[in-house]
Amino acid sequence: MTDAEERIAAKLDVVARLLALSLTRDLKTGEKILLLSKAGMDRVTIAQIAETTPETVSVRMAEAKRKARAKPSVHETVDPLAETS
Numbered sequence: 909m910t911d912a913e914e915r916i917a918a919k920l921d922v923v924a925r926l927l928a929l930s931l932t933r934d935l936k937t938g939e940k941i942l943l944l945s946k947a948g949m950d951r952v953t954i955a956q957i958a959e960t961t962p963e964t965v966s967v968r969m970a971e972a973k974r975k976a977r978a979k980p981s982v983h984e985t986v987d988p989l990a991e992t993s
Contacts, residue, residue, distance in 0.1 A: 928957050941968045 909917070919951070931942040942957040947956075951965040958965070 912956075925953075925957060932957065937964075938968050941965050942972055945969055 914919075928944055928947070932943060935943065937960055939960050941954055941960075941964075944954040944957060945951075951962045954965045955960070955962045
């Protein structure tokens, strides 16, 4: 990467962090972690923005995955409009 490209990348990183801070300002830590993870940020960057540790980020992300797997699929849910006998 050229010097100019490195400067541009560094500035884009700052813009991304500022945007992330702005978007997550009123969220709880767990919500911040999930939002930033879905945005594709790595756990170290997420930890810095959420003011926590990378280990906490990993735990929260693992918990979210576990909860998502535990939810019934769309095909397993009960249709509230279905007639009952």
